[in-house]
Amino acid sequence: MAAAAPQPTASAAPFDPAPAPRRPRRSLARRLPVEGLSLLAGSLLWEIAGRTMDLPWLPPLSMILADLVTLLGQESVRANILASLQALVIGFAISLVFGLVVGALMGRFLSVEAALDIYVNALLVAPTIILIPVFFAIFGLGDGTRLSVVVVYAVFVIIINTMTAIKTVDPAMVEMARAFGASEAFIIRKVMIPASMPLVMAGVRLGLGRAVKGMITGEMLVTFVGLGALAARFGSQFDMSKVFAVSLIVLILAAVTNWVAQLVDDRLTRWAD
Amino acid sequence: MLVAFLTFWEVAARLAHNIGIATFSDTMVAAWDLMFGNGRIWEAMLNSNAALVLGFAISAVTAVPLGLAAGRSRILDRALSPYTAILLAIPVAPLVPIAITAFGLSLAARVSIVILFAVIFIYVNTRAGVRSVDRRLVEMAHAFGASERTIWTKVVIPSAVPAMFAGLRIGLGRALTGMVAVELLLVATGVGKLLLEYRDRLQPAYVFATVLFVIAEALLLLELARFIERKVAPWND
Amino acid sequence: MTDVTAASTETQPPAPWPDDASLAAASHGGPMIELRGVSKEFLGDRSSTTTTHALDNISLTVNEHEFITVIGPSGCGKTTLLRIVAGLIPYDSGQVLVKGKPVTGPGPDRAVVFQSFALLPWATVLENVAFGLETRGIPRAEREEQARVLIKTVGLAGFESRLPRHLSGGMQQRVGLARALAVNPDILLMDEPFGAIDEQTRRIMQEELLRIWGYRRKTVLFVTHSMEEAVLLADRVILMSPRPGRVHEIIDVPLPRPRGRETERTREFTDIKELLWDKLRVMQTV
């Protein structure tokens, strides 16, 4: 019976507020820079493992960083980075225009959504990489292939998020504007666009991340320019340290572009938090 | 709608006069041949899917518990967060040569790439699922004297199930990408080998048909995942 | 502990209403909950400038079988007070005793009914009601039997295998009430339990609660922001004032029981309610 039930014990679990008449204090763990320490520990581990185990696929971190510096100093490498950036910017711009327009149309008009929904979803979830040989067959070794790969990687998530954003704008808000006699254009400009901005921007940022991946994958598979081509070349030479160094460059590129997108996002969606 | 799309494909392909583009009808003929004529798609699929199944299973078995643990422990979560960020942002394709160097042209190399593609999404979603548990439910369980174990099995894990499944579905899509990526990049085998071979032999209909098979597999697997999710978490729709 | 199992309570007809004399005797069964100078501050996220003084030097005694309601403006610490008594959050200073023992965490002698219902969305009505028993390791057959009895008590017979989202708000809170009663606690802690329920249903729920309380006589600490509700249900109303949260006044409600809608039409009821409003209106900031 209830009286015989064991008294619950206080444990140090995260959900347990551990009630006791004492002042709450900020724990040591919360003040420690755990992330930085963890990254440092991982780097050290890598360095040590790389030096002692002498595995061809695990060069010491210091060697990778040295290679990174060397690579960045080379004219040809910088040209390749620029070429990659160019494909990324153009491809992403196309994705952005196309994704926002198609997504908005799908969100606004049921008929458009009904017509395109299954293709967009299929292409969003299907492995996009499988399309690269198809593009190659169509466009050959040119910029068409590079750009179309970036676009198919980035565009569908932008479409889906934009559509969802438009569709989930609070109807009460739209109705309110209508009740005040606002025109359709005014409603789109002052209600729909701001209200859908957070989700749209989330899609844009996801799309940007995917664009970087599409850029590098496309370059590895079908062209002889850009960071992907560099990675492919070092890979075929089994120069693993340089492969890692190129990956680091890509990572930095991804971080920088994401940071830019974050700035834009913060600007546009300041009201949301 | 489907008819309209297929007609468009057929007409556009005929008008394009591009040797890289196959018409719908040619693609269907090629698909028939791949299935029942030369029958090569079956062996290729089987071969590719060995890496997919193994890689996905390993990813799920490691990422789900790790995600649960990181959802529970703030320290672990913070310790893992830089690596999470890196794995989410980094394109895996350039790392394929590294896996090959480590494991040779083997199944193990393909499996490891599939894992690199899939694991992070399962982890991130599982963790988010645990994090987003309704605090009020946890408080309720506490008020009724529930033990940590009961709170986990009766409150936290069930409420993380939808997010966990979302992660598994995304992970599955990524695992398929990984599977194809290795095959296209270095280990020519399975459907990747088929694709490259038909591409080089300028048989676009066969390229298109193979692509359709892979997309069909992806959609089928995702539908299967949805079906299982509805069985496991029927309260969620 | 005199323990009447849920099953036996149900099979007995509801106890006849105690006469005034026995009521008086019953409602002085000794202190059940005692707060002595309890204070509680919430630290802000980073800087200590955002510290909230939620409770300041609260002293309060709730006797066995007493029905106490707590009322006060939003943010005056009602929920905080209840969560402290429930053992869900720590307090900074003072003493909180339940049946003479200091509160160090949740215990089987107290059960909580939540404003948000806090039902497990994946669990059926039966499983939700049995939840508290399950946490106590009571075997399935036994806990389900007890849960069924309580489901009947709150008028939900036939809904045992429904999921919460298929129930109306009022029905969901009946589940919440049954879940709390199922563990047969000495004390019911209720935080605006009918606050999220529409007015008509709320009135029915109040009557149901009075009916059930009539023959189970739990000690109840009931937070509300409705003045009618506070007066209708309570033996005593605790009036709290905000910033910092303090007990402003304790108002006796000597209205005869059993109470019902007729009670609300009496002069005495209206007088107490108006008195309450006069005092609340002074603190109210819009």
Ligand SMILES: Nc1ncnc2c1ncn2[C@@H]1O[C@H](COP(=O)(O)OP(=O)(O)O)[C@@H](O)[C@H]1O
């Ligand atoms: N977990 C918390 N962290 C910080 N401040 C809180 C927390 N809970 C409550 N407070 C603050 O304490 C005060 C009292 O809150 P509460 O007890 O919820 O009031 P009531 O239930 O009377 O509306 C409020 O100012 C509220 O903002």
Ligand SMILES: [Mg+2]
């Ligand atoms: Mg409250």
